Amino acid sequence: MTATSTPLFLRACRLEPVERTPVWLMRQAGRSLPEYRALRERWSLEEIVAQPELCAEVTLQPVRRLGVDAAVMFADIMLPLRGMGVDFELVESVGPVIANPIRTADAVRALRTPPASESVPQVLDALRMVARESPVPVICFAGVRSRLPATPSRAGRAGISS
Numbered sequence: 001m002t003a004t005s006t007p008l009f010l011r012a013c014r015l016e017p018v019e020r021t022p023v024w025l026m027r028q029a030g031r032s033l034p035e036y037r038a039l040r041e042r043w044s045l046e047e048i049v050a051q052p053e054l055c056a057e058v059t060l061q062p063v064r065r066l067g068v069d070a071a072v073m074f075a076d077i078m079l080p081l082r083g084m085g086v087d088f089e090l091v092e093s094v095g096p097v098i099a100n101p102i103r104t105a106d107a108v109r110a111l112r113t114p115p116a117s118e119s120v121p122q123v124l125d126a127l128r129m130v131a132r133e134s135p136v137p138v139i140c141f142a143g144v145r146s147r148l149p150a151t152p153s154r155a156g157r158a159g160i161s162s
Helices: 008-013 034-042 045-050 052-066 079-084 105-110 121-133
Strands: 088-091 095-098
Touching: 034 045, 034 052, 045 052, 045 088, 045 121, 052 121
Parallel strands: none
Antiparallel strands: 088 095
C-alpha cells in the first residue's frame, strides 16, 4: 500500500504528513441524519444495538452521506456490562438504568469477565460487517476503566444518584 492509497485518517494517526486534517464526528449518526431518524422511528436504541445489520447500517450512514475520513462504530458503552452479569435497560430520553447497582466487594467479585465473543457477539458481528463494507477506517470505543466499573454502582439511571 502506497502512502497515497493509505487512508488519510491512518496516515494522520501515524503522524505522517497529510494534505488536510482528517474528519470524523463522534455520534456521527446523531439526530441530524434523516436516514437515522427514520430508523429510530421504527426501532429503539436498544433494538438497533442488538441487531448487527442495523448497527452496521447506522455506522455507515454518515460515511455515505458526509464523506467522513473514518467511521465511528455505533454501539453503546454499556453493552459489555450485560455479559458481566449487570442487568440494565436503555430507556428512551433517560439513558441506561441499572436494575441492581453494584455496591459491595462481593458484588464486584461476582462480576464475570467473559470474552467479547460471549458478552457482545452482536457488536463483533456488526464490526465485521462495517469492516467489510466501509471505504474508510473504523474507530471503535470501549468503556474506559474509570467509567465502566463506576456505572453499575449507581442507583437507577447511570450517572445519577437516586
